[in-house]
Amino acid sequence: MSILTLQNVNKKYNQAMEFAIKGVSFDVKEGEILALVGESGSGKTTLLRLIAGLEHPDSGIISLSGQKIVEGKKSVPAHERQVGMVFQDYALFPHLTILENVKFGLKGSKEEVDSTSRETLKLVGLKEDFSKYPHQLSGGQQQRVALARAIAPNPKILLMDEPFSNLDAMLKDQVREEIRQIIKKTGITAIFVTHDTKDALSTADRIAILHKGYLQQIDIPKVLYENPVNPYVANFFGKRNEMMAIPTEEGFHTSFGFITDPEAKKFKGKVKLLFRPEHGEVVQRDGQQLTGKIVKISYFGSHQMVKLADDEGQRVTIRTNPGRSFDGIDRACFYLWKYDVEEAF
Numbered sequence: 616m617s618i619l620t621l622q623n624v625n626k627k628y629n630q631a632m633e634f635a636i637k638g639v640s641f642d643v644k645e646g647e648i649l650a651l652v653g654e655s656g657s658g659k660t661t662l663l664r665l666i667a668g669l670e671h672p673d674s675g676i677i678s679l680s681g682q683k684i685v686e687g688k689k690s691v692p693a694h695e696r697q698v699g700m701v702f703q704d705y706a707l708f709p710h711l712t713i714l715e716n717v718k719f720g721l722k723g724s725k726e727e728v729d730s731t732s733r734e735t736l737k738l739v740g741l742k743e744d745f746s747k748y749p750h751q752l753s754g755g756q757q758q759r760v761a762l763a764r765a766i767a768p769n770p771k772i773l774l775m776d777e778p779f780s781n782l783d784a785m786l787k788d789q790v791r792e793e794i795r796q797i798i799k800k801t802g803i804t805a806i807f808v809t810h811d812t813k814d815a816l817s818t819a820d821r822i823a824i825l826h827k828g829y830l831q832q833i834d835i836p837k838v839l840y841e842n843p844v845n846p847y848v849a850n851f852f853g854k855r856n857e858m859m860a861i862p863t864e865e866g867f868h869t870s871f872g873f874i875t876d877p878e879a880k881k882f883k884g885k886v887k888l889l890f891r892p893e894h895g896e897v898v899q900r901d902g903q904q905l906t907g908k909i910v911k912i913s914y915f916g917s918h919q920m921v922k923l924a925d926d927e928g929q930r931v932t933i934r935t936n937p938g939r940s941f942d943g944i945d946r947a948c949f950y951l952w953k954y955d956v957e958e959a960f
């Protein structure tokens with residue numbers, strides 16, 4: 616069941632020439648974690664602020680838990696929307712202990728407020744440090760306090776702006792998983808903004824991708840990565856190789872060799888074959904479909920990237936396993952098990 620619905624939401628800032636958000640419509644299901652991604656200026660933060668009630672749209676409808684919180688000029692004020700917010704810099708009060716930070720803004724008797732705050736801090740994995748001040752905690756712990764403060768009032772939805780951007784790379788993988796588990800344990804619906812595709816792919820149930828204020832695609836991570844609806848979405852999730860090709864009845868002629876593919880006959884004129892590095896496989900046997908001169912091998916521990924060139928210098932990169940040895944070889948054979956075909960003009 617949907618908990619949040621946006622219908623044709625538009626927002627243009629006062630002096631701006633372009634819309635920050637244009638005709639955006641989507642639903643968020645109860646208990647779902649949705650990532651909002653897009654390049655800088657694509658409208659992610661604006662969309663989050665519109666849901667939170669920190670900005671008002673020019674037109675459109677936003678409904679939360681069946682109630683219209685925005686419709687035309689009418690809107691429910693931010694503090695009445697029951698929305699929890701975690702800001703990029705956590706926005707903790709430095710002069711309050713972490714327990715006082717979580718108590719802040721909670722309604723109820725003194726005892727209720729105290730026990731809810733303690734329970735929520737325990738839920739986010741902070742057990743004994745209740746009297747510490749924010750500066751005495753690590754970045755990851757501060758973020759959990761911010762999360763506890765946001766979820767303690769039992770909001771209908773949790774909104775997080777770039778929640779992982781202040782964490783160093785080592786901590787990030789661990790914190791992502793912890794935050795995901797905490798959110799799933801509480802069953803709360805969450806939307807987070809990120810510019811990092813890894814955050815989105817690993818943490819979200821679904822991803823919404825924005826470009827210049829327009830929603831491009833909203834789907835589960837695998838579909839966005841494997842079946843992007845347009846080149847913008849495809850390239851956002853990582854580099855794709857481009858290989859020029861001429862279609863025939865039997866397949867595609869490329870400068871790396873011939874690819875047998877009966878689908879090729881559907882195309883006329885030059886085409887581009889688009890594929891990610893992991894959609895190819897380097898093979899040691901000769902006689903495979905394609906071959907290229909090895910230009911560079913980059914080792915990443917978990918995998919290697921092999922850059923191959925044709926006779927004219929066109930290059931493609933193929934991902935391969937870390938154990939494969941290329942000693943004494945200057946050419947490699949490879950095949951593609953997945954590619955998109957686009958008309959080339």
Ligand SMILES: Nc1ncnc2c1ncn2[C@@H]1O[C@H](COP(=O)(O)OP(=O)(O)OP(=O)(O)O)[C@@H](O)[C@H]1O
Binds near residue numbers: 635654658659
């Ligand atoms: N207060 C404002 N007044 C005028 N224009 C604004 C304001 N806030 C944002 N914009 C513009 O609206 C567009 C969308 O901005 P927004 O901050 O929502 O993008 P974003 O995707 O969150 O970007 P970033 O990743 O850089 O934070 C941009 O063109 C931006 O310049």
